[in-house]
Amino acid sequence: MDCHFEDPLQFIERKKDVRMKIIRQLFLLLPALLLSLLTLAQSKPVEMADTMRSNGRIYVVVAVALTIMAGLILYVFRLDRKLSRLEKESN
């Protein structure tokens, strides 16, 4: 009977020990993982794929062209308004 007896407390402690071991191993692995990520990032060209930079930066050209268009149209629109006011005054 004696040999089959197991201390419940000891059992818990042993299991905890195994868990700690796994966690410790993971912690050792983490810097290695980070290092590998870092080298991976350095080997590739810098790519920040937000909207204005994607597709060979063509969106920047669109933005510039739209700004010029908006400026010209605003100018014509203001001329239109001014003329309307003058016409109203002369009538």
Place this chain on the structure above:
Amino acid sequence: MTNEKNYMHKSWWKITAVLLLIYTVIAGFLGPVPHLPLLQETIRNLYFHVCMWFAMMILFTVSVVNSIRYLRSFNLKYDIYARQFAVVAIVFGILGYITGAIWASYTWADPNKPAANSFSTIARDPKLIGAAIALLVYFAYLILRDSVQDMDKKARISAVYNIFAYAILFPSIWILPRILPSLHPGNDGENPALDVKNDIDSGMRTVFYPAVIGWTLLGVWIATLKIRFSLLKEKKMSA
């Protein structure tokens, strides 16, 4: 000459012009285009360079119609219409000429020759000479107008001249360049740059035709502003 309210004071077509131009810029740069040798991405110039000539042609047509209306009624209002539409058309023509020169110097120029040599070849192209003749004829229209002092004589002479100038447009930009050998697309009786088989696909047309309407409406807008200004000036002078 009264300031009656007409299409010039309506805003729906001005809004249409703005929306179509915004569409032109966005779809013109981002839309898919056929991959052709030499042209590459410059094929997108179709939405800008070719539209200048389309707008010019439409505005010259409006101008000549108003000249005829003047000759039928002798109402000076129509003379002002004809003059201002012609001026804006000339501006579009100059823009078309300059953009064409820029485009040609990157697609027609021989990379193995010095730039000056390529320039002499490009400058000899019948399409460019024809367009230059057409524009010079219209420059003469403006000079002729401003050289006559008498109001009615000025209007009558320039209206008749405008009809002749419009008539010379057709041989110089529509007929002669198509007969003579040219680097510009559109030889041997084919449609310049609008041929679906060789030049553009149907996807490009969905941007090109709205672009033509947008640019033309912008030209009409500017012309109507100039007309309204001239009418105001006339009214002030006669008052």
